[in-house]
Amino acid sequence: MKSQFRCSFSWRVVLLAAAVLSPLPASGKVVALKGAALVMTMDPMQGEGPLGLVADGDVYFENDRILKVVPAGAPPGPDVPAFGVETIDVRGMIVMPGFVDTHNHLWQSLIRGCGTDAELPGWLRDCMFKTAARLGEDDTYAFVRLSTLDLVRTGVTTVVDWSIAPSPEMVAGNIRALKDSGLRYVYAYFDWDCTVEDCSKANETRQRIVEFKKTQIDPDPLAILQTASHPVPLYEPAVKNMAALARELGIDFNVHLHEHKDDPHGAINNGFPSQIELLGRADAINDRLLINHAVHLTEAEIKMLAARGVRVAHNPLSNMRLASGVMKLPEMRAAGMRVGLGLDGGANDTSDMFNLMRAAVGLQRATRLDAGVYPGVADVLRLATLGGAEALRLESRIGSLTPGKEADVIVIDPRAVNFAPRWDWLGQIVFNGQPENVKYVFVAGRALKRDGRVLAESAPILARAEAAAAKIRVGF
Numbered sequence: 001m002k003s004q005f006r007c008s009f010s011w012r013v014v015l016l017a018a019a020v021l022s023p024l025p026a027s028g029k030v031v032a033l034k035g036a037a038l039v040m041t042m043d044p045m046q047g048e049g050p051l052g053l054v055a056d057g058d059v060y061f062e063n064d065r066i067l068k069v070v071p072a073g074a075p076p077g078p079d080v081p082a083f084g085v086e087t088i089d090v091r092g093m094i095v096m097p098g099f100v101d102t103h104n105h106l107w108q109s110l111i112r113g114c115g116t117d118a119e120l121p122g123w124l125r126d127c128m129f130k131t132a133a134r135l136g137e138d139d140t141y142a143f144v145r146l147s148t149l150d151l152v153r154t155g156v157t158t159v160v161d162w163s164i165a166p167s168p169e170m171v172a173g174n175i176r177a178l179k180d181s182g183l184r185y186v187y188a189y190f191d192w193d194c195t196v197e198d199c200s201k202a203n204e205t206r207q208r209i210v211e212f213k214k215t216q217i218d219p220d221p222l223a224i225l226q227t228a229s230h231p232v233p234l235y236e237p238a239v240k241n242m243a244a245l246a247r248e249l250g251i252d253f254n255v256h257l258h259e260h261k262d263d264p265h266g267a268i269n270n271g272f273p274s275q276i277e278l279l280g281r282a283d284a285i286n287d288r289l290l291i292n293h294a295v296h297l298t299e300a301e302i303k304m305l306a307a308r309g310v311r312v313a314h315n316p317l318s319n320m321r322l323a324s325g326v327m328k329l330p331e332m333r334a335a336g337m338r339v340g341l342g343l344d345g346g347a348n349d350t351s352d353m354f355n356l357m358r359a360a361v362g363l364q365r366a367t368r369l370d371a372g373v374y375p376g377v378a379d380v381l382r383l384a385t386l387g388g389a390e391a392l393r394l395e396s397r398i399g400s401l402t403p404g405k406e407a408d409v410i411v412i413d414p415r416a417v418n419f420a421p422r423w424d425w426l427g428q429i430v431f432n433g434q435p436e437n438v439k440y441v442f443v444a445g446r447a448l449k450r451d452g453r454v455l456a457e458s459a460p461i462l463a464r465a466e467a468a469a470a471k472i473r474v475g476f
């Protein structure tokens, strides 16, 4: 009995050692991106410097997970099977994590080009509210689907859709288009119904969101839910309800804050609480709060929000277009805030992440007359990827090519008339890059763009959006 025990115990040790020393070949579908001229892993443990750079590398993923990054041509190890691997030749190209768009309103592709000379209040009045009231389920689907196609084109793999959907039909069209896109998405659910004048539907809304999470979000591995509100006196009860629901569900709470120059003082001057005061009264200023824009914050407010772990979505293109101002990004960085970049829907007219990075760098340099100011090239590449993941508290799942993380990966081909010749590719991604240079986009290991072509057929999506827009524009 004793010797039998000893025998089985030693076998266990041998088997365990064998498993550790020579892992079994992967059992799922393995994809190998082979021969990349540069792999930007965003993980210092995987390569050189803070961006984890690997010159000449191969990237392997299995099903939806990153398996490994190895020097080009190196034997991948026993966990990669000898046969059945899909190999994609990426010689001469750059492999990096997909872009994270931390703030968008996806149906607003409908109002591209609207109110191009307006500030935020005029744009909201003439473009946003007028059209939102006219949208049905299929219209919403059409515009969200168009926006998601554009996001895939530019290399976005995760998007936050702060959904301004006044009706359940709009929510239904919105979520259907997000699911059809193949993107990883965060749906920020805004409560329209509850105001200081009438909050009688609060329970109904709460139930609808809880049910939505159960049926649409939880079964979908690419979906994440946030609650959203707008901290102004009219919506104070909704701010409290949505912040409380976020706490109850263990999810994040997402608001716009101090975007326009009048936002910090408009309410105070009329004897009402400020936006920050309203968030405080809702017990919402904590590490589950994501704020959008945050252009007009004092340094004391930045320090207070940073100390409470509040995160920020920075939208430089939108802030330029609407004359909103320039966010104090270097001060936020110094205070230790986690910041991501956002495209912000119809207020910037484009989904171009390269343009967004240029604006994030350029606005600070142009206003401070200092080319060394934060963010530099490496900083903005991080903001657009891992920084965005951190702003969404998803950094353990996405944002870098770390083994075990989800395979949200893009491939950029720099051998193009707008990009070549090679000088410093990191700078060239930021200052020369265009969506056309993005050759491959994978979300959770699934290709959405291959060899420069978005796989979803664009013609019917465009036609559907044009038809819906023509209907909604009548009488404008």
Ligand SMILES: [Zn+2]
Binding pocket: 103, 104, 105, 162, 256, 292, 344
């Ligand atoms: Zn917004």
